[in-house]
Amino acid sequence: MSDDGGSGPSQSRKVLGIFTLAMINVAAVLSIRNFPSMAVYGWSCIGWYVIGTVMFLIPISLAGAELATGWPDGGGVYSWVKQAFGEKGGFVALFCEWSNNLVWFPTVLSFIAATLAFALTPDLANSHLYMFGVMMIAFWGTTAIAYFGEEASTKFGNVGVILGSIIPAILITLFGVWWIASGQTLVLPPFSLDQVVPEISLPTLPFFATIILLFAGMEMAGFHALEVRNPQRDFPLAMAVSAFVIFFCTVAATLAIAFVIPADKLSLASGVMQAIQYFFDAAGLPELVGPMAVLITIGGVVSLAAWLIGPAKGLGVVAEEGNMPPMFDRTNKYGAPVAVLFTQALIGSLISLLYVFLPSVNQAYWILSAMTVELLCIVYVLVFAALIKLRYTQPDTPRPFKIPGGMTGVWLVGGIGAAGVIFSFLVGLMPPSYYDNGLGYVAAVLFGTFVLAAPPLVFLRMKKPEWKKNRAGVRPDE
Template sequence: MSDDAPVVNKKVLGVFALAMINVAAVLSIRNFPSMAIYGWSCIGWYILGTILFLIPISLAGAELATGWPEGGGVYAWVKQAFGEKGGFTALFCEWSNNLVWFPTVLSFTASTLAFALTPNLASNPWFMFSVMMIVFWGTTAIAYFGEEASAKFSNVGVILGSIVPSLLIIILGLWWLGSGQAIVLPHFSFGQVVPTINLSTLPFFATVVLLFAGMEMAGFHALETRNPQRDYPKAMALSAVIIVICTVLATLAIAIVIPASQLNLASGVMQAIQYFFDASGIAWLVGPMALLITLGGVVNLASWLIGPAKGLGIVAEEGNMPPIFDRTNKYGAPVAVLVIQALIGSVVSLLYVFLPSVNQAYWILSAMTVELLCIVYILVFAALIKLRYSQPDTPRPFKIPGGKTGIWIVGGLGLFGTTFAFIVGLMPPSFFTSWVTYVSAVLLGTFLLAVPPLVFLKFKHPGWSKKTQGGSNP
């Protein structure tokens, strides 16, 4: 970015806008049917995820972002505790897992849009790929215009695409209860809330813990708020309340109306929605709902697309990556990183749509995204604990209560949840005949996607630093 580039006031995000960044990243309607299969015990699973991850990451993010609000999110936090290698590794793992995850949310968005038009389109690879590319590059274009444009899009999009559909499902569930309609779940008892944990459900544990992944996304935008120390904790609390209420109640609303057998047979979230709306007598709303959920998928993608990219730009600005990764425009958007990840994501999407024979390989890649996210959060929780000892006097406008005992409880719960999720994430699905091959492939792939920061730092060149470039990028 040249020295004469216009100065942009980045402090544009209020509490609501910051909270919507988290809600956009975390609240996903496509998870509701898969959770509703578990009936009343979905409450227990959600409670487990809330205790072992949502509450710890919310509290950890609030303390870390207000204590070190210099921008960069997980990079800045982990770097303070474990140096450049640790911070760079945490951020890169968060960014590289997106490259494999992008096609899954893109395919969900495209198939949902197909349902609003003609469901058969979902089986047309050209339609799927075309929509996926329009959405992917369209959200990249929005990110090009910087924080203010992205925030406005997220504010409107998350309300229309995630919160409104969730509330509509909840309202219909309440109407169903009040109208005396048959409830497909057995009579409620507290015993049924307790989830069944055995070898068959253990892999599901990793999914539950990471259902709330993304709560740290607002940390990348800490400097774009008027008062990070005041606004960030409020935003974390607001987003957590919205996410938990919408997720739990909407899942239960689906569970009480749709038999578990129908949910098992459903090939996607819109089939479940159609069953639900047909049973409620408002089938005409299925099309508009599909359009809203499509918008929700786009916003979900956009929130993950810009956050880690901003962090990577900060890493490059500090001279830890080649200057090309530091290219920004007059809006302060990391254009080079945005284009690079869009190109890689497009190639992976192309393989995902047109080479269905790679399903097993893609399953391994999906497992790698779980492992990479677990590495990120393990480092974040470890940094939370260490910084209480290594930098006890650093002002923290929001501080987890209870002193060192409190920090060990919060950080310990988070470390346990994410470490256990990492371990069970290595358990292969039933169609893999060789456990050793599966685990070896996942671990090797995870290593290859996590190690580039060490390579960059090993070959770090003085010319990468802005200071040696006279303070400007070409």
């Protein structure tokens, strides 16, 4: 779910230091809502996170840096993949990145609704009608914020990242340390190195795909690489710092949740607040559970508002080039793509109805999360392939940041990243162990992924000359 903004090298930029650039990555990637889905594996979540870091977090950081510094114009992945594979490939990559949001919105909205329930009555999280009602209020409310443009959404998003991700992750970690130091009972067995090694089996493989969802967005930092005085030196250091912070906070907070809540009692949507309630009750501060739930809810809503408008504006770039009907690049006086915002809100609302009709919130959560991963995998396979191909087809294009090691380094980074993404795509089709109808699950995920990935092929087939603007920024029929 990347922001598709970009700017040319001629624009004035503030010089960023290593720490500031690293914190941009942390703010873009760290999300506490994914921790419960990994906490069910106890100590072995460390091993899963190591695999995800090596096979995806590091490769996408380096690939995003090189591509963003080599092709910094607007469009994001659309520009990168288009350079390598043409208009069709670029359109598919960008559309999957946007349509992925349509599936991601309901999952993060379910987290918001389940978290708010802890400020009211925790049992509400089991009510499908409550979940859907709060999700719609939050979704259309943030869409209204996005109506006032990217600047308004960004301001809300900056606060939301701090309130909804960084502070809660640190707080959960500190409570986990206190839980151990105070002699509280741990539901995990004593630590040993052999327990860190993930158990590779059919029931556990689907959780590998969660790592892709957790670390998705690291390519965002590549858009800031040109703002660094010495990209070849500072950017890799910033990537190392951010990867360490993200890895540490993720592992520590996930383990803190695993310490106090048995895996069979952990809710994927509200597991974070379950842990916070355990912690505050044990500390004799139950009255703080409600305020903390409100704080995290507000942080989640504000963060959602920031991500609503970026990918939508990316579609405007495609529409301006004549690849989509003119309505998709219509903007209001604030520069917000109103038609795209309304379209994604309507489709996202329909997808959210799964929470009403499926018998379990956890089942809906996993189907939507799996579709999100599948769409992201399509995007990242194209990004890694573009990274390798552009080294052959455009070797002389200036790249202020360049993956070291020549073609060997590029193949190593792109190959490992692509292998991790392809593997995640395959295991993402495997249903969780508690899902009774495995064939139905696979069919639902594949069908949903196809429906959300295929529209670019339809648009390009329907393409008309009058869709494209001329140099003056108008179309022939305007």
